[in-house]
Structures are given as C-alpha cells and as structure tokens.
Amino acid sequence: MNTLVIKVGGAFMQADELALELLGVIKQLQQKLCVVLVHGGGPMVEELLAALNMTSHKIAGLRVTPADQMPLIAGALAGTANKQLCGLAIKADLNPVGLSLADGKMCLGSVLNPELGRVGSVVAGDPQLLKLLLSNEMLPIISSIGADSEGKLLNINADQAATVIAQLLNAELILLSDVPGVLDANKELLTKLDGEQIAELIDKGVIRDGMIVKVQAALTAAESLGRSVTIASWKSATKLLGFLHHEAVGTLISPAISPTSTTLPHSKKTKAD
Numbered sequence: 457m458n459t460l461v462i463k464v465g466g467a468f469m470q471a472d473e474l475a476l477e478l479l480g481v482i483k484q485l486q487q488k489l490c491v492v493l494v495h496g497g498g499p500m501v502e503e504l505l506a507a508l509n510m511t512s513h514k515i516a517g518l519r520v521t522p523a524d525q526m527p528l529i530a531g532a533l534a535g536t537a538n539k540q541l542c543g544l545a546i547k548a549d550l551n552p553v554g555l556s557l558a559d560g561k562m563c564l565g566s567v568l569n570p571e572l573g574r575v576g577s578v579v580a581g582d583p584q585l586l587k588l589l590l591s592n593e594m595l596p597i598i599s600s601i602g603a604d605s606e607g608k609l610l611n612i613n614a615d616q617a618a619t620v621i622a623q624l625l626n627a628e629l630i631l632l633s634d635v636p637g638v639l640d641a642n643k644e645l646l647t648k649l650d651g652e653q654i655a656e657l658i659d660k661g662v663i664r665d666g667m668i669v670k671v672q673a674a675l676t677a678a679e680s681l682g683r684s685v686t687i688a689s690w691k692s693a694t695k696l697l698g699f700l701h702h703e704a705v706g707t708l709i710s711p712a713i714s715p716t717s718t719t720l721p722h723s724k725k726t727k728a729d
C-alpha cells in the first residue's frame with residue numbers, strides 16, 4: 457500500500473468539530489492508503505509560555521528556543537498537543553499511537569543554528585517502527601520534538617518534520633493549514649507553483665511568515681521525492697477524499713527548476729537527497 461503523510465498545524469487541535477471531520481476522512485483514506493499524521497502546536501506553545509509570563513519570538517518562521525524553554529515546549533508539543541490529537545483520534549474510532557521524532561530512531565536530529573537555541577534539523581533515520589505500526593493498521597501521530605545524538609531534546613518546525621517523515625517512508629505529503637493553500641496578492645488560491653514562482657512570491661512579500669517555511673519544506677520534499685506536494689486546508693476535509701482519485705486540492709508544489717532556491721535556512725542535506 458502507498459503511504460500518505462498528512463501534517464496539520466496547531467490551530468487544528470483547537471477546532472474539535474473540524475478536526476473530527478478530518479480524522480473521519482483519514483479513517484476512509486486508510487482503506488486505500490497507510491496514513492501517518494504529523495502535527496504542529498505553535499498556539500499551544502504560545503499559550504503555555506504566556507501563562508508562565510515568558511515570551512517567545514520567531515526568526516524566518518522558526519521559534520527561537522532557549523535551552524531553559526525546551527522542557528516547556530516539549531511539554532506543549534509532545535504532551536498537550538500530541539495527547540489532545542490522540543484523544544480526538546480515539547473519538548474518531550482510529551487506533552492512534554502518539555510519538556515524537558526520536559522514537560525508534562526514526563529521525564536523527566542536530567542543532568540547526570546555535571543562534572536559534574534548541575531549534576533542530578532532522579534527517580531520516582530508521583523507518584522500522586512506523587512500518588510496524590502501519591502494518592498493524594495503527595495511526596502514528598508524530599509531534600515535532602526530536603533529539604540529538606546525546607539525547608538532548610530539539611524543537612523542529614513541524615512542516616520540516618513532516619517533510620523528513622515523507623522522505624523516510626517515500627510517501628506522498630499533504631501539508632494542511634488554516635488557509636485553502638498558497639494565496640496570491642489578491643488572496644486568490646494559486647493551484648500550482650514551482651521553485652522559481654515561489655522565490656518570486658517570497659521576494660515580493662506575498663508569501664510571508666509561517667508560509668515561507670511551509671513552501672520551502674514542500675519544495676524540499678517535492679525535489680527529493682520527485683513528486684508534487686500539496687498545501688491545502690484542514691477546514692475542507694472531505695475534499696481530501698479526491699486525493700484518492702488524483703483530484704487536485706489546494707496548491708500543488710512541484711519539484712523546483714532551480715535546486716538552489718529550495719534550501720531551507722541553514723538546513724542540512726537529508727539522506728534522501
């Protein structure tokens with residue numbers, strides 16, 4: 457069976473009804489595909505830090521993560537967000553297994569850039585654990601907390617995490633957010649983009665904030681997997697069933713023409729490269 461990696465942003469877990477609808481669609485997709493869910497949780501991180509009177513900021517879409525905030529961020533992502541999503545999956549009659557990127561050595565992490573603190577990059581490691589779970593019809597639900605070779609925790613952007621999981625399993629990849637896809641300057645959906653068009657839209661300031669990391673992660677995946685990656689909304693779950701019949705949803709990111717335009721800031725090459 458082919459494998460599909462679906463990534464959902466943090467706002468997803470806070471929209472129970474829509475989340476349950478998407479999880480119902482995942483149950484249907486499981487008839488035809490192996491599905492792995494990767495999740496973010498930016499809003500949960502921010503809520504926890506704010507409750508503790510702590511602040512946080514992002515550089516180029518990546519949250520600067522001082523070492524003393526790492527246990528809290530791991531709690532919000534691998535704890536609150538992961539378990540909340542596993543709970544919703546149980547309600548949707550799925551068989552979830554909550555994991556982080558270090559489990560079963562599925563991904564190997566290292567510090568991305570010391571200026572960002574414990575922010576990490578990961579490369580594909582051992583797929584055995586995920587294959588075992590998928591062959592038993594379980595739904596792996598993976599948070600973007602990883603670890604370095606010394607076992608110290610790392611905070612990985614969840615779009616980048618999903619990209620590496622797709623590389624690990626040679627899977628299709630869909631990145632779901634709270635927007636219908638990548639939008640142009642008039643807020644109209646762009647149905648197809650390649651590396652050159654993306655570079656231009658970033659230059660013009662049309663693609664901003666978290667969407668920059670997302671499109672760059674999608675390009676990295678598209679290039680290394682040699683197939684298009686979808687950016688779409690988790691708010692229109694049933695449209696995703698069209699994916700089974702090769703119907704396009706959201707924005708299709710196709711492999712870049714210019715490989716240099718796809719590199720993430722300071723990112724390392726993955727094994728799949």
Ligand SMILES: Nc1ncnc2c1ncn2[C@@H]1O[C@H](COP(=O)(O)OP(=O)(O)O)[C@@H](O)[C@H]1O
Pocket residue numbers: 464465466467496498615632633634635637638639640662663664665666667668670
């Ligand atoms: N051109 C664009 N098209 C769509 N969304 C964009 C664009 N530029 C910036 N964004 C912003 O990017 C956000 C999605 O990125 P992010 O907040 O990181 O999502 P998630 O948490 O779902 O991963 C959108 O909610 C939107 O505010």
Ligand SMILES: CC(=O)N[C@@H](CCC(=O)OP(=O)(O)O)C(=O)O
Pocket residue numbers: 464465466467495496497498499501517518519529533575576600611612613614615666
């Ligand atoms: C390094 C980095 O930026 N980590 C992200 C991980 C969670 C994430 O990516 O969540 P969303 O998908 O909801 O944005 C963070 O701390 O917010």
